[in-house]
Every structure is written in structure tokens, then in C-alpha cells.
Amino acid sequence: MSVSVDLGADERGGSVGLDLAELLSTRLLVQGNSGSGKSHLLRRLLEGSAGTVQQVVIDPEGDFVTLSDAFGHTVIDAPAYSLSEVATIGARIREHRASAVLSLEGLEVDDQMRCAAAFLNALFDAPREQWFPALVVVDEAQLFAPAAAGEVADDARKASLSAMTNLMCRGRKRGLAGVIATQRLAKLAKNVAAEASNFLMGRTFLDIDMLRAADLLGMERRQAEAIRDLERGQFLGLGPAIARRPVLVRVGAVKTGTNHAAPVLLPLPGAADSELLLKPGPAPAREIAPPPPPPRPAELIHAIQAPPALPELPQLSDEDRGDRLQGVLRSLAASFTGQPAPALYQDFTIGCRMGGIAPVPSLSEFRKLFALALAGINDEESWSEALAIGAALPEDMLAPFMAIARAARDGAACPEDGELARIYGTASLGRVKRLLGYMEERGVIVIRNDLGGGRSIALPHLAWTTASTSRAA
Template structure:
């Protein structure tokens, strides 16, 4: 099935259209200086395809939230949510094929980049069952894929640039068609811009941007001057979804409008004579009743980690008739509570360690003989269903686990537990969950990594049922569907 999006008229007065099916396969880059009509173009494109395909809009200025009314898009104000919630929203969006607008208004640049990277990565990592076609429209793309170092933390810049690169280079196989708009090509990463096969170039004045636009359109350098002379709302288009040769397109009208608009001239108010206004503007400020000085702010509270260390170092007087506390049982209960929390998989290990310490102290355990590294391994064992790994029955498995990296410990122990209990081999979904991802491909790579190092041996029979053996222990899981 094909569908033509009416974008306006070309230089000869005929309708100019964009092929939606071709656009989903080849991606689009829109460029133009501020005021050239980029947002108007994106709005025309989105309105024309809203009833045909899922749309995901990353909106730095909050201009596209008006799609929530007539077209039923779900508007998400990112400033009101955590990154963990943004991840869940993106997964649900792909699962239910819901069109959304992620408004980043109110966030600083670093916050916008961090939020967009989290959202796009969650879209990209969605399970294969949810790889439905979707247009992913990103306005002001130079913010999220800068050509040079931005004034943000390096890890944030790398995460944002990586998410944009994945969208434009590998998103097609996942049904994600990137549509990016930028004011200046020179500020946009070349690796991101080069992945687009369709181009709509609006009015541009700087020579470096005109030269790059002319190169993308296959024009000679002397023809680049035409880009400078384009009127507002007119674009030069090229690409398999637009036209095989450069074509001039004047964008048509739109039904919705942005919350903000370009400034318009309005008449000045009737003013009093200049002398009266001078006296009014320069009139002395009236004295106001002096208010008492505010008390100094309270001292800043100490970080939670320092308080926990101080509590651990303070000897506590135990009542003579107090019952002794079973440390292993208390720690096992604390781990039970953390693992049962569905949000714990999205929280950093340091925060979970603090939560673990608080739970143990609330249960009466004063001394916790676990450092952060030991806690991380014990948490991995708990996620595999082993809450007391020091028991004699699990000692061989914990010894064999020394051969795998810490991040794979949970997956290994999940297999070891199934093998010891003669339970079916864990599925790829279970291994992915305990590894902390939704990608089944990563789960399979974990198994391949351990098999390459002779930690496990995987067998798959002709009916596709899989079993795993741990040679060092002599344990084998029951067969299950791979």
C-alpha cells in the first residue's frame, strides 16, 4: 500500500507530494534558517500522514503539543517525569502504536539531551514484536546530534548522539523512520545527516550551509545562490520519496498552529507628551516599609551516604534482653523487598545499596558485612532467586560463577538454579530481564559469551527445544522451547 502526502505545489503549479511508504524506508532531512518555515513544513507533513501511520514527535519548544486535540496525540511534558517513567512511556508507545509528542519545554539543554536519548533508546530497544512503522520527527536536531562538543557533560553528549545515530542508521529495520529538522547543517553531526536519503532545503544565508545543502541536492556550487533567494515557506526537495530531480515546493496551509508564533507588528499605544512620560519613567521609587532580615538558611543536610557511614561507625548499646538478629535472614528479606520492586531494575546500584542498608537497619541489623561490590553480586543472585548464596547447596555455583563478569552473574545463576532444580531452561526473555535489557539479541549474546569460554554448553534438539549444561558442576537444565 502506498500513500501520497500532499505538501503543496511545485514551481509549475502542480501538486507536490511525498510518498509515505518510501519515506518510511529512506528518512528525511529538513534544513533552513530560523523563519524559513521548517516547523510549518513538519506540521503539514504530520497532518497529512496522521491518520496513516504512528507518529512520535520530539519537540524541544513544545510547539507540537497542539496535535493532542484534533489528532489524538498523547502530549508528554517531560519536565514532570523521571527518566525511568520516560523509558516506560516509550515502550508503551511502541507496544500500543500510540502517536505521542514528547515536549522538552522547561528543561535545560543537558536535560533535553538526556531525556531525548533515553526516549529514543527505549524506542530503539523495544522487543521485535513491537517493530511497527512509525515516523520519528525531531525538531532542532542539532541540539541532540551536535557536530562538535556541546556545553554539556560528555556522557550526555555521547548518549544523545548515539541515540540519534541509531535512529537514522539502524532504525529502518525496527520500523522507525527518522525525520530531522535543523537550522544549520554545519552544526549537525555529519554521521546523522548522511543517513537521510530525502532532503527539503529552505532559505539559508551562510556560505558553509549553502555549500553543504547544494552538495546534498546534487547542485553545482554556483547554483547554491538559489537557496539564499528562496521565499519563506518554499523548499528545494530531492529524494526517492520526493522527486528524482531537485524540485521547488511551496508548502501549503496547515490546520493546527503552534502555541508560540512569529512576532507581528501591532500599533503602538497612544502616548502622553514626552515630558509627561519622562517624569513618569524617572519618578523616584516610593519608600516601602523595611522588612526584617530573613533568618539565615539552615545548614545543608549531609548526604545520605555520609549519614549511613556515620551510623555504622557509631557503637550502639544493645538492650540486655534483646533477641539476637539473624543477619542472613535480615539481608535476605531486604533483598526480597528490593527484587519485588518493579522499578528496582531501572535504579543505579549505588541507590539500591543505600536502600538495602536502610532496610537492614530498620530490621535491627546494625552491622552490615557487605561492601558495594559484594552487594552487587548478592543482588544478582537474588534476582536469580538465590537469596542466601552462602548456603552449602549453592557454594559450587558461586565458585563456578567466578568465571563470568559481574554483569552476567545473574544470568549464569538463573541457569544454574534451573539446572540444579531440574527446571526448564530459562527463556531468552527471562535472561534479558535479569541482564537488565529488553533486547533478546543481547540475551543470546550473553549465552554465546559464556559458551565461548566453556562456562556452559547449549544444546538445541531438532524440535527447537533448548537445554543448558554447566560442565564444571555437572548440572543440566530440562529442555524448553528456545
């Protein structure tokens, strides 16, 4: 299926199209000074392809929330959620193939970065059966993939840079097509910019940006001046989804506005799932079944190698089911060396099937159960207070946090750095130091180093404290 989105008019008044199928595999980079018309261009692209492909917008300024009225996009107002809730919502958005706008307006830059990272990672980590094509539009991408370390917290910058790198470098296989806009190429991390094969270059004043843009467009340097003369809304386009030679396009009108209420043009049927998608808590059972993807050779092989289902599975009692589930989780936790969640989940699914455990818990449920298993906890119910606090941390910190909580509640010795490193999935003790520093900064733990060289950690919300680590012999 070839779908072309009409971007606007070329110099002779002919239409300049953007080939959607090609765009999905070759990505797009938009550059232009503030006010050059980048957001307008992105909106034109989104409006022209809404209803044809799933769209996810990372929107630092809350510009795109108006797509909701006209096209039924689910708006996620980030300040209203915790990071782990944002991740859960991201996973559901992917599962239900819903179009969405993650509005980060009102958050500090650090939190914008953490939030975008959690959301993008959830899209990226979706299980294979959900790898449908989706446009992932990131406006002001230099915020999320900055070329240089700035004023922002290290953890936030790393998380969002790595999520953006995943999106642009490894997203394609998963159906995720990055469309990113930036004010200045020089401010955008090189590896993120390098993965786009389509460019739309708008008005740019600084020589360094003009020259880089001209380079990307394959223009001679003396022609670069032309980029300075572009008007608002004019872009030079090049790439497999646009044209083989640089083409000047005047971006056409848009239907939705930025801030004022937009006319309802094309309400999508079945778009009223926001409540389901946004509800905090564990993912509900899937209600919209996506069409099954065509079988792929790799999946067929996988199906052949998977253990055959027994003719009639014996009904498990709740207790047996719980025991078996814990058995699968324990053995995965014992061999954990930092494998990514989707890979672990695949092993988990197989383990569940082998153990006759059905239904298999969802990926997001698995993440929590696995974090608890890493922390040596198998009775979730009795840890709800600690889990509520852990929910304020990025999801990957839950396991080490719960290990500390467990030691603290039991009054046992504080886990050693090496043990925390193992369950955090890293070999680096430096990362563990930063992890603890981050938790302390967030106020979920208080670290006390005693004069004897030992360390104890308190959870101030729960008034639990670990015993001190035994002094190194």
C-alpha cells in the same frame, strides 16, 4: 499501499507529494535557518499522515502539542516525569502504536537530551513483535545530535547522540523512520545526517551550509546561491520519496496552530488512552492488541527451534514461580557481558517458557528484575526505598546503584570498580568512574576516599554506608 502526503505546490502550481512508504525506508533531513519554515513543514507532514502511520515527535519547544486536540496525539510533558518513567511511557507508546509528542519545553538542555535519549531508546528497544512502522520526527535535531561537544554534560551528550545514531542508522529494521530538522547542517553530527536520503533545504544564509546543502541536492556550487533566495516556506526537495531532480516546493497551509488552541478537525476514535499510557509505574497488561505481523522467515525458524510446549503445564505455586524466575534471572546475570536489553529479553523469554513461567514479565519489568539480579538482590519488596531513589537515575544505572545500595545496607565492603563495570555491562573502568561521578552529582551517593586508599560510598537519603574497600594489597 502507496500513500502520498501533499507537501505543497511546485513552481507551476502542481502538487509535490511525499511518498510515505518510501519515506519510511529512506528518512528525511530538513535544513533551514530559524524562521525558514521547518516546523511548519514538519507539521504539514504530520497532519497529512496522521491516522495513516504512527507518529512520534521529539519536540524541544512544545510546538507540536496542538496535534493532540486535532489528531489525538498523546502529549508527554517531560518535566512531569522521571527519566525511567519517560522510558516506560516510550515503551508503552510503541507497544500500543500510539502517536505521541514528547514535549521537552521547560527542561534544561542536558535534561532535554537525557530525556530524548531515554525515550528514543525505549522505542528502539521494543521487542520484535512491536516493530511496526513509525515516523520519528525530531525538530531542532542539532540539539540532540550535536556535531561537537559543547557546554552540555558528557553523559547527556553521549546518550542522546547514541540514541539519535541508533534511530537514523539502525532504526529502519525496527520500523522507525527518522525525520529530522536542523537549522544548520554543520551543527548536526555527520553520521546522523548521512543516513537520510531525502532532503528538503530551506532558506540558508551561511556559505558553508549553502554549499553543503547544494552538495546534498547534487547542485552545482554556483547554483548554491539560490538557496539564499528561498522565501519562508519554500524548500528545495530531492530524494526517492520526493523527486529525482531538485524540485522547488512552497509548503502549503496547516490545520493546527502552534500555541493557540486548534480547531478539532479529526478526532481519532480510541485516542483517549493517554491516561493508561502516562500512568507511572509498571506497564499494565496490554489492552489494545496490535494486529499480528506477517510471519517472517526468521521468526518461523525461531519458533521451530524454541522448546516445544508441554501438553499441560503444571500450575506453579507463587513460591515456585518466584524461585524459577530468580533462577532464570541469576543465570542470565552470571553470563552478562553487556548484551543489549532486547537480546537479553529474548533469552529471558525462552528461559521463562522452559521453566513454565507464565505470563512472562514485560520487557520493562524484566529490565528492573534483571538490574536487581545483577546487584544480587532477589527480594524486591524489601528494597522499595532504594528503588525509589534509583528511579531518579537513567535506567541502565540501576544495577550498579542497587549493588552499592545492597553493600551499604548490609554494611559490607563497597563493590570494586571491576565488579561495578561487569554489572554495568562495560569493560571500561573509566566509564565506571564517570558513572559514579554522575551518581554523586545527582546527589544519590556520596563517595569517601579514605587515606588508606580505600573507598566507601554512602546513600545520604537512607543513611546507609558501605564499609571501605579493602586496601589494595
